[in-house]
Amino acid sequence: MNRNTIKVALIGNPNVGKTSVFNELTGLNQQVGNYPGITVEKKVGFAKLSEYTKATILDLPGTYSLNASSMDESVVIELLMNKNDKDFPDVAVVVSEVENLKRNLLLFTQIKDLEIPTILVINMADRMIPKGISLDIPFLEKELKTKIALVSSRKKIGIDNLKQLIINYKELSTEPCLNASSIDPEYFNSLRRAFPNQLLYKLWLVITQDVNFANLHRKKIEENSFAKPKADLKRLQQKETIKRYQFINDTLKVGYKVDKTTATDFRERLDRVLTHKIFGYVIFFGILMLIFQSIFDWSSIPMDFIDETFAVLSSYAKTHLPAGILTDLISEGIIPGLGGIIIFIPQIAFLFLFISVLEESGYMSRVVFLMDKIMRKFGLSGKSVVPLISGTACAIPAIMAARNIENWKERLITILVTPFTTCSARLPVYAILISLIIPDKRVFGLFNMQGLTLMTLYLLGFGMAIFSAYILNKILKIKSHSYFVVEMPGYKIPMFKNVAINVVEKTKSFVFGAGKIILALSVILWFLGSHGPDKTFHDAENIIETQLQNKTISGEKDDLVASYKLENSYIGIIGKSIEPVIRPLGYDWKIGIAVVSSFAAREVFVGTLATIYSVGSHSDEETTIKNRMAAEVHPITGKKIFNVATGVSLLLFYAFAMQCISTLAITKKETNSWKWPMIQLVFMSGFAYTVSLIAYQLLK
Numbered sequence: 001m002n003r004n005t006i007k008v009a010l011i012g013n014p015n016v017g018k019t020s021v022f023n024e025l026t027g028l029n030q031q032v033g034n035y036p037g038i039t040v041e042k043k044v045g046f047a048k049l050s051e052y053t054k055a056t057i058l059d060l061p062g063t064y065s066l067n068a069s070s071m072d073e074s075v076v077i078e079l080l081m082n083k084n085d086k087d088f089p090d091v092a093v094v095v096s097e098v099e100n101l102k103r104n105l106l107l108f109t110q111i112k113d114l115e116i117p118t119i120l121v122i123n124m125a126d127r128m129i130p131k132g133i134s135l136d137i138p139f140l141e142k143e144l145k146t147k148i149a150l151v152s153s154r155k156k157i158g159i160d161n162l163k164q165l166i167i168n169y170k171e172l173s174t175e176p177c178l179n180a181s182s183i184d185p186e187y188f189n190s191l192r193r194a195f196p197n198q199l200l201y202k203l204w205l206v207i208t209q210d211v212n213f214a215n216l217h218r219k220k221i222e223e224n225s226f227a228k229p230k231a232d233l234k235r236l237q238q239k240e241t242i243k244r245y246q247f248i249n250d251t252l253k254v255g256y257k258v259d260k261t262t263a264t265d266f267r268e269r270l271d272r273v274l275t276h277k278i279f280g281y282v283i284f285f286g287i288l289m290l291i292f293q294s295i296f297d298w299s300s301i302p303m304d305f306i307d308e309t310f311a312v313l314s315s316y317a318k319t320h321l322p323a324g325i326l327t328d329l330i331s332e333g334i335i336p337g338l339g340g341i342i343i344f345i346p347q348i349a350f351l352f353l354f355i356s357v358l359e360e361s362g363y364m365s366r367v368v369f370l371m372d373k374i375m376r377k378f379g380l381s382g383k384s385v386v387p388l389i390s391g392t393a394c395a396i397p398a399i400m401a402a403r404n405i406e407n408w409k410e411r412l413i414t415i416l417v418t419p420f421t422t423c424s425a426r427l428p429v430y431a432i433l434i435s436l437i438i439p440d441k442r443v444f445g446l447f448n449m450q451g452l453t454l455m456t457l458y459l460l461g462f463g464m465a466i467f468s469a470y471i472l473n474k475i476l477k478i479k480s481h482s483y484f485v486v487e488m489p490g491y492k493i494p495m496f497k498n499v500a501i502n503v504v505e506k507t508k509s510f511v512f513g514a515g516k517i518i519l520a521l522s523v524i525l526w527f528l529g530s531h532g533p534d535k536t537f538h539d540a541e542n543i544i545e546t547q548l549q550n551k552t553i554s555g556e557k558d559d560l561v562a563s564y565k566l567e568n569s570y571i572g573i574i575g576k577s578i579e580p581v582i583r584p585l586g587y588d589w590k591i592g593i594a595v596v597s598s599f600a601a602r603e604v605f606v607g608t609l610a611t612i613y614s615v616g617s618h619s620d621e622e623t624t625i626k627n628r629m630a631a632e633v634h635p636i637t638g639k640k641i642f643n644v645a646t647g648v649s650l651l652l653f654y655a656f657a658m659q660c661i662s663t664l665a666i667t668k669k670e671t672n673s674w675k676w677p678m679i680q681l682v683f684m685s686g687f688a689y690t691v692s693l694i695a696y697q698l699l700k
């Protein structure tokens with residue numbers, strides 16, 4: 001790193017507009033990753049402060065204080081405690097918000113105690129006039145021993161001043177603004193004597209929470225004679241907080257004035273409606289329905305376009321490149337694999353567009369307030385409603401939407417159970433199976449039985465998601481505090497820049513994160529489906545030709561070859577070899593092949609069956625896949641293959657099984673480990689197997 005690059009850390013409570021300030025400073029020069037070993041998102045941006053000076057800006061997770069109660073908060077503490085960390089900042093920029101300055105300053109005074117050069121940003125300055133707020137900046141700067149940048153990231157005011165303050169960070173005072181050790185002078189003195197070379201406030205942080213830093217470990221302090229019991233420490237910590245608030249109150253009494261007559265009660269009136277016991281839910285579900293309807297409708301246009309474009313590309317590659325394995329790999333493996341990634345982009349973009357707008361406007365906090373009580377019973381958060389319902393479109397964007405859940409345990413549970421909700425890829429599978437086994441009749445002359453079955457399957461998926469969440473909540477031993485923040489941000493018109501950057505960032509992180517895995521897995525599945533070990537696979541054309549000439553079979557030659565190849569491919573062999581395992585569920589090897597190949601994506605099930613059943617399509621009336629399936633009989637018993645028992649068993653299997661590599665890929669990406677997708681795979685598929693087994697054995 002060049003000497004003129006300043007390392008800046010942005011710190012602040014949630015909802016103060018930290019991301020907006022970050023976006024103003026860095027624009028699109030952002031990189032998103034994870035902190036090593038954990039799932040907390042790490043955002044770094046680059047800013048040009050002047051002609052000669054650049055800055056790397058680390059956007060730290062929102063935190064209320066330096067008393068860690070979540071993984072996000074410990075990231076902040078651990079970084080600020082460790083001077084040897086490569087990200088340790090030259091200057092800390094604490095972002096606060098003019099309407100909630102009092103609460104925001106708690107964190108600021110704690111950071112000052114770490115003796116890092118600190119700038120205070122007071123954001124949302126545009127709210128001062130409507131709210132009748134006035135500030136005495138010179139007084140505040142003097143009391144808080146800092147430089148203040150009064151900013152409105154919405155109106156793009158004050159950013160240049162902030163840049164200037166960062167450039168001149170060496171002039172900042174590193175003096176704490178209050179003396180926290182006066183809460184128990186004797187104790188702090190003994191600490192100072194025992195560790196004369198350490199910063200007192202750092203020692204205190206190490207003692208009061210589960211962090212270590214540099215060469216100082218908790219144990220070393222706890223072994224000392226002056227160690228205090230936990231309860232005493234907690235009491236002292238509370239005393240510290242009170243002391244800080246006393247200082248803040250005294251300072252703001254002089255430096256912060258509100259003219260009450262200008263404050264409006266618009267927010268309160270809106271809150272009353274949006275969090276109302278009945279209307280609140282009605283409005284929320286109305287908005288949700290609107291969102292998901294639009295996701296379905298709007299994204300189907302670009303999705304169809306992407307689908308067609310990749311089909312054209314694939315056949316173009318096939319006809320224009322020299323025939324051979326490489327061309328096959330490109331046209332049948334890589335191009336469709338890439339298509340399989342890009343096809344998700346419209347849904348991801350639309351979903352995050354809506355979510356950002358809901359978040360930005362302040363409405364999401366009301367949703368959490370509304371739904372939290374219900375969802376918490378199942379180990380979920382109020383915000384889990386969004387992923388669970390988005391899951392009906394597709395689990396990929398839905399699982400990504402769980403990022404909005406701050407609490408790691410709730411987020412993990414949401415990620416794990418979301419694939420149970422009925423996604424749109426299950427629809428074609430359900431549709432064909434239902435049309436085969438459920439009569440198109442009405443019950444009570446009113447409800448269509450096929451429709452009822454479909455609805456039951458949706459409810460089953462949703463019920464299972466909630467039920468597994470409940471179980472996971474009981475068995476997962478993850479320490480995480482969940483605190484309910486009653487304070488709500490004000491309503492705001494969403495800022496276009498924030499929404500746009502969020503959408504771009506989420507899409508990028510999907511394409512480059514989960515995309516790699518999806519591509520690799522689709523190429524593997526392609527290989528298994530289009531290659532076989534025996535000569536019979538390679539001689540497919542000749543074999544079918546001979547059989548056609550001998551009239552031992554009949555039908556379209558191309559279909560017969562495709563079907564023959566599939567049967568003798570690796571996937572075909574796997575499908576056949578699992579027959580003993582799936583026979584108790586009522587499936588034959590043909591269904592086995594379809595189940596294995598639909599692991600790429602559930603809807604492939606129908607296409608694979610169409611290919612396999614092209615064998616024996618004698619008459620015109622059996623040309624549709626549905627008719628072919630209906631006509632399929634067991635070679636020995638002569639019974640129909642797709643009878644009610646097998647059909648129900650298959651429906652249940654697809655309702656519960658984790659039949660989607662893309663979902664596994666996104667779970668891997670979002671949880672940063674292979675452990676959770678594997679658990680998902682084993683649990684969901686194991687459960688699906690058991691339920692289908694029971695259903696088939698009862699019904700047959």
Ligand code: GDP
Pocket residue numbers: 012013014015016017018019020021062123124125126127151152153154155359360361362492493494495498
């Ligand atoms: P973060 O949670 O601290 O990262 O905050 P965000 O940047 O997501 O902003 C929270 C909300 O405050 C959003 O609705 C923003 O549109 C809004 N916001 C951000 N900066 C300003 C500002 O300068 N003025 C006003 N009025 N609203 C702002």
